[in-house]
Amino acid sequence: MLKIVEKTKIMFAISLFIIVIGMGFLATRGLNLGIDFTGGAVLNVSMNQEFKKADVDKIIDKYAKNQYLSKTVDDGKDYEVTIKSDALTADEIATMVKEIKTQFKSSELASQDTTGASVGSELKSKAVLALIIAVICMLVYIGFRFEFKFATAAIIALLHDVLITLGVYAVFQIPVNATFIAAILTIIGYSINDTIVIFDRIRENQKKMRKASIDQITNESITETMPRSINTVATTLFTIVAVYVFVPSIRDLSLPLIIGILVGCYSSIFIASPVWVILKKRNKKATT
Structure with missing residues (x-):
């Protein structure tokens, strides 16, 4: 016992x-x-090519420096970024994604989820x-x-x-x-x-x-x-x-x-x- x-x-x-x-x-x-609690946006980008996370981060730094979290997913094939709710407007996010697509020709926005602070x-x-x-x-x-x-x-x-x-x-x-x-x-x-x-x-x-x-x-x-x-x-x-x-x-x-x-x-x-x-x-x- x-x-x-x-x-x-x-x-x-x-x-x-x-x-x-x-x-x-x-x-x-x-x-x-x-962001479920604080509000914000989560973007999932399918890169469809080899890329360095630091190169994508440089682009996002232009728009939301110190206002986001980023990581690679799916064994480094895709890129995910979480942006704070008050960092960027919908138009600014669209402009940022467009720049990512311009630099990385094969990339595309796979999904975008937005949650309000309220x-x-x-x-x-x-x-x-x-x-x-x-x-x-x-x-x-x-x-x-x-x-x-x-x-x-x-x-x-x-x-x-x-x-x-x-x-x-x-x-x-x-x-x-x-x-x-x-x-x-x-x-x-x-x-x-x-x-x-x-x-x-x-x-x-x-x-x-x-x-x-x-x-x-x-x-x-x-x-x-x-x-x-x-x-x-x-x-x-x-x-x-x-x-x-x-x-x-x-x-x-x-x-x-x-x-x-x-x-x-x-x-x-x-x-x-x-x-x-x-x-x-x-x-x-x-x-x-």
Whole structure:
């Protein structure tokens, strides 16, 4: 039987250390919000010839110096540029694209997506609302299905997952777009599912192991569900990592899923269950 509860202080310290670093970067540097939130334009140019990214960047510097992000995609065959919402007008963008086509004869504008700043602001508020509603619904369900202490522990674990994921994005300044919100909601659902499996086993073992301590019941329950948790996470990660490697166009979704699923597996074992033990022991002390 694994001694998970006995390592609570160590695991909490590790998580707290990671969260503090992430929140420090979040407070000082903030998130690298994409145009879905800030507004702007994304241009995809099919180059159809060999080119140097620096040569294309020189053209864009004439129009939007320090107001854009650029990268090569599709193994360096295409060029993508993200321009801040207040940097260029539609006519200026058209002029810039025309100059790129003039210098690179085989190039053509593959796509252009524009988002207004007001739309981005509305998206941010709706994203926060979606997260709040999801957490409240889970709190109510788990509280009704199990008990309120289980629900509290689960929500703390979910908060842990979200904070660490946000911290990683803040530290490495990974762009955050609308797909990130979808990924966070998916992470929450996946993590809570893993946590509920352990909580359900704890509830069953409470009936079977009436003479055992809370620590023993929790350790036994985690030990029994550990293979299931690891196997589920491993098979899921194999798929998502494959998608991340071979389908670059949806890395905005697959990357946060990889981070969140790993963190969610960790929190369901080392955070949620020990938090429940702490709450259970406090409740016993209060009633004695």
